[in-house]
Amino acid sequence: QVRLVESGGGLVRAGDSLRLSCAASGRNFRTPFTMGWFRQAPEKEREFVAAATLNIGSPTYADSVKGRATISTDNVKSTLYLQMNTLKPEDSAVYYCAGIPGFRLGSRLEDYNYWGQGTQVTVSS
Numbered sequence: 001q002v003r004l005v006e007s008g009g010g011l012v013r014a015g016d017s018l019r020l021s022c023a024a025s026g027r028n029f030r031t032p033f034t035m036g037w038f039r040q041a042p043e044k045e046r047e048f049v050a051a052a053t054l055n056i057g058s059p060t061y062a063d064s065v066k067g068r069a070t071i072s073t074d075n076v077k078s079t080l081y082l083q084m085n086t087l088k089p090e091d092s093a094v095y096y097c098a099g100i101p102g103f104r105l106g107s108r109l110e111d112y113n114y115w116g117q118g119t120q121v122t123v124s125s
Helices: none
Strands: 003-007 010-013 018-025 033-040 047-054 057-061 069-074 079-084 093-101 119-124
Touching: 003 093, 018 033, 018 093, 018 119, 033 079, 047 069, 047 079, 057 069
Parallel strands: 010 119
Antiparallel strands: 003 018, 018 079, 033 047, 033 093, 047 057, 069 079, 093 119
C-alpha cells in the first residue's frame, strides 16, 4: 500500500518562503510515479497546485502559483518537494500530497488515487 507523508508546513509571514516535503513509500518507485500537491482552504474546494513525476520530472503548475513555486523530486528518496516563495495570506491552506502510478500529470482530484494526511500552511499578513 502506498503511503504519502507530508511535512514542512507551519506559520509564516507574507513574503516568506517555505518548503514542503512528501515522502512516498510502499511500492517500487523506480518506475514512473506521478505526485502532486493540492491545497484546501477553509470552506473552499481542494485545488491543484503542482505536479511532477518521479524519474521523469516534467513539472506542471497552477496559474495561481506559477513563478512563485518550484516542484522537484528526489528519485533516490522517493520524495516530492514544493518550494513556495513570496507567500501570500491566500496561500494559507492544508496542503495535500497525492500520487498515481505512471506518467500522468493530472490536475484533478480524480486523477490521483493515493493521498497524504496534509500539512497546514498559514501565512499571516
